[in-house]
Amino acid sequence: MTWDQVLRQATAALAAAAVPDPARDARRLLAHVLGVDASRLSLIGGDMAPPGMIRLFEDLIAQRGRRVPVAHLTGQRQFYGRSFQVTPDVLDPRPDTETLVDQALRLPWTRVLDLGTGSGCILLTLLAERRSGTFGIGTDLSKAALAVAMRNAADLRLDDRVQFYSGHWLDALPHSVAAFDLIVSNPPYIALDELPGLAPDVGLYEPRMALTDEGDGLGAYRTIVRAAPAHLTQGGALLVEIGPTQGRAVADLMAAAGFAGIAVHPDLDGRDRVVFGQKPRI
Known part of the structure; x- marks a missing residue:
């Protein structure tokens, strides 16, 4: 069989399993x-496919048919033009x-904290x-997640400008840590x-x-909104991603906590996606 034939069979198998965009996923897994880059598959489509590689590819297709995410199968995901390890x-x-x-890159900051x-x-x-x-700090309750983040920091040669701490949101921070311009x-x-x-x-x-927070999705x-002001510089900003129906509720939480300049920003599909708030300057 040629790779073109193998790819057609794989696409049909994913379509039969009701996987969205089966051709795209089959190409990503074959690449x-x-x-190779997926853009090069057309150059080798007529080549005969070695049986061992066919079996490896078919195993990945079978897992994708069970809806295992492509990123879990390849161990990588593209984000903002860079490749990140994913598990x-x-x-x-x-x-x-x-x-x-x-939105964060439109703001002035030198110290950033990423929660979760x-x-x-x-x-x-x-x-x-x-x-x-x-300089940045990342916190996460999952030590396994932090291990992934540390590997990504090393891959991007950023491990000299970032630190990671395990714990619950801002409680994970050491008491001596300085305030942040951006959370x-x-x-x-x-x-x-x-x-x-x-x-x-x-x-x-x-x-x-x-x-999920195992509740109403706002926990x-x-x-975060209650604890963030104590860790922000005067004029520092809080930016959070939200679900598309949560803009008003999260904006109200920020207003109640004393944030100023509150704004809800849409994503490329026009859905509410990010809420901004600024700690007032004294």
Whole structure:
């Protein structure tokens, strides 16, 4: 069989399993098996496929048919133009989260804190995009997630400008740590009663603690918004990613905590995605 024939069979198998965009996923997995960029597959499509590599590819296709995320199968996910290591211990970085990065890069800051850092994709992207004189800290309750973030920091050669601490939100910080100009977070915002409606790729395979607060989806925001001002410089900013129906509720939480200049920013699809608040200057 040629690789073109193998790829057609794989695409048909994923389509039969009701996997969204089966052709794209089949190409991504084949590129991973062959160690080439997906754009080069057309150049080798007529080549005969070795049986051993076919079996390896078919095993990945079978797992994808069971809705294992592609990033878990390849161990990598692209985010803001960079490749990040991904495991089942961290939330799969998503394009929607790039809206948070875009908003953060419009602000003046040198010290940034990322709460619930997961793979570190937000924090490390900010430090990579603004290299001069910046420093960051990431916290996460999951030590396994922090291990992934540390590997990503090393891969991006940022480990000299970042530190990671295990613990619950801001409680993870050492008492001696200085205040931050910017705090960012993509906390679990899916309500408990929304979990059954998640796609299998998400609900079955991504870490539950990164998805839901086991309540109304606002629990993490209540904790973060209440504690953040004590760790922000005067005029410092808080930026949080939200679910598309949570803009008003999170903005109200910030207002009650004394934040100023509160704004809700949409993602590229026009859905509410990020809430901004600023600690007033005295």
